[in-house]
Each structure stands twice: as structure tokens, then as C-alpha cells.
Amino acid sequence: MNDYPMVHRDPAPERYGRLRVRADDLGPAGWLAKEPGGQGAMGTVAGVAAPGFAAYARVLHPAQLDGRPVRWDTVAAAYGRRVGALTDWHEVLGVDRDHPHAGADGLPGVWDEQAWEGPTPPVVAQALIPVLARHTSTPQQCWFGLWDGYGQWDWDGVPTFPTPGRDEVLLSGALADAVSPVSMGEFAELPDLWWPQDRAWCVGGDVDLVSTYVGGTPELVADLLASPGLEAHPVGPDDRVG
Incomplete structure (x- = not known):
């Protein structure tokens, strides 16, 4: 058992x-x-x-940076991307849907916690x-x-x-x-x-x-x-x- x-x-x-x-x-x-x-x-x-x-x-x-909320469009702009009505978070980061935590380390000065x-x-x-x-x-x-x-x-x-x-x-x-x-x-x-x-x-x-x-x-x-x-x-x- x-x-x-x-x-x-x-x-x-x-x-x-x-x-x-x-x-x-x-x-x-x-x-x-x-x-x-x-x-x-x-x-x-x-x-x-x-x-x-x-x-x-x-x-x-929102995502976060040092405990403060960060907008998706701020994160997307840092990667040279834009956010649309149906954009997924993994698309903001530019990672594969099947590996959504690939970018989990964040981007210094932009975000350190995922949405x-x-x-x-x-x-x-x-x-x-x-x-x-x-x-x-x-x-x-x-x-x-x-x-x-x-x-x-x-x-x-x-x-x-x-x-x-x-x-x-x-x-x-x-x-x-x-x-x-x-x-x-x-x-x-x-x-x-x-x-x-x-x-x-x-x-x-x-x-x-x-x-x-x-x-x-x-x-x-x-x-x-x-x-x-x-x-x-x-x-x-x-x-x-x-």
C-alpha cells in the first residue's frame, strides 16, 4: 500500500x-x-x-520588478515587441509556449517576476x-x-x-x-x-x-x-x- x-x-x-x-x-x-x-x-x-x-x-x-507592478507593454518594448489584445505572456518574452519558464530569470531593470x-x-x-x-x-x-x-x-x-x-x-x-x-x-x-x-x-x-x-x-x-x-x-x- x-x-x-x-x-x-x-x-x-x-x-x-x-x-x-x-x-x-x-x-x-x-x-x-x-x-x-x-x-x-x-x-x-x-x-x-x-x-x-x-x-x-x-x-x-502585471509582471513585477522589485515588488512593483510592471506593465506588459513595458516588458514587450524592452524586447522590441508590442502587445495586442490576444498576446500571450510567452509571446511577450519571445519563448515557446511549451517552455513558458524559459525566460523566468527576467530582464535586469525591467522585470524579475513573471505576470x-x-x-x-x-x-x-x-x-x-x-x-x-x-x-x-x-x-x-x-x-x-x-x-x-x-x-x-x-x-x-x-x-x-x-x-x-x-x-x-x-x-x-x-x-x-x-x-x-x-x-x-x-x-x-x-x-x-x-x-x-x-x-x-x-x-x-x-x-x-x-x-x-x-x-x-x-x-x-x-x-x-x-x-x-x-x-x-x-x-x-x-x-x-x-
Whole structure:
């Protein structure tokens, strides 16, 4: 018999940061499966965020230099390249997709940590929140999805709702509280999905991605593209994700 080490997981919390874990009713997430086109195809923008919106944006997760965020276009310019709406991080570095860590040592004076891989990083979330708040009538009443596969917590027995490729725990709280899980420690990932009660927009991320995707109105997307704290590009619902 193989004697594998036990992986310790903490009991599922009642609150995730300031967000409440909702095990009582998954109804608020039901609309995600009812939009035209279903939930969107796995591996597409609409499959990560949600289908049915008039416009979408891709928000890039920054690289770092000495702990400070670095834009992709800054890194690309250092290599003589440009960043487009569908550019992958390995293309910025000029390395093969099958060997994405070939350039992991960075470029002195430009970057020393790769683009953040996973759900929306706190520095991006902090810049997103004021923009999103301007485009919903219900910023104090929002819903969030957290992948039940994050390893620190034991979500067994907590109801989940499906998205393409993932099962999500439902959370609720104010939009500003989306960043509150960082107070729980290094491994408290931010939620993968965010949407307000009025469903004016939906934010989507994933553990395997270096971008966050937002569906909403053309006005919201224009606001995201113009935000100096974000590096964003317009995309379509059927565009592939990196």
C-alpha cells in the first residue's frame, strides 16, 4: 500500500475575508447558465466571465520588478515587441509556449517576476473596483464565485455551482470587499467571479490565467481601457484565452 502524506486543509470558513460563504441558496448564480449561448465555451472569454454582454475587456496581470507592478507593454518594448489584445505572456518574452519558464530569470531593470498567474491579483482588483462601482446601481450587494479546488480549505459538503471547467462556492458582500480575503494570508486567493445584484457586469478569472476578463456595457469597457491603473484591451466573447 502506498503511504502518501496527508494534505491538511482547513475547515471551510463562514466568511472569506469580509465575504459571506453562502451555503443556503445558490439561486443568485443561476443566471450564469441561462444567458444566450449557455455559459460560454470553455477556453473563451465568455466561458471565463459570462456570455450575453455587449462588450468585453481583457485586463492583463502585471509582471513585477522589485515588488512593483510592471506593465506588459513595458516588458514587450524592452524586447522590441508590442502587445495586442490576444498576446500571450510567452509571446511577450519571445519563448515557446511549451517552455513558458524559459525566460523566468527576467530582464535586469525591467522585470524579475513573471505576470501573475491565477485569479485577479490584489493590485489589479484595487484598480478595478472604482471603475466597476461607477457602472452598477448595486455596489453594496454583489456576488462572487470561488473555485472549490483551492487547496487550503476543505469545501466538501459546501454546495457549489458549475462554470466551464470549475465548480464554484458562492460568496456575497460589497464590491469593495472583493479584496478582503488578502487579510487571511498568502494563500487566500481572490474570487474567480464577481457580479453585482443588478448584473450590470461580470468579472471572470481563473487559477491558470494571467488575465482577468470583464463583460459589461461598451461604456464600462471604455472606462476600463482608459483607466491609468489598468492595462486592458477590448476582446470578443468567443476570443480564446491564453
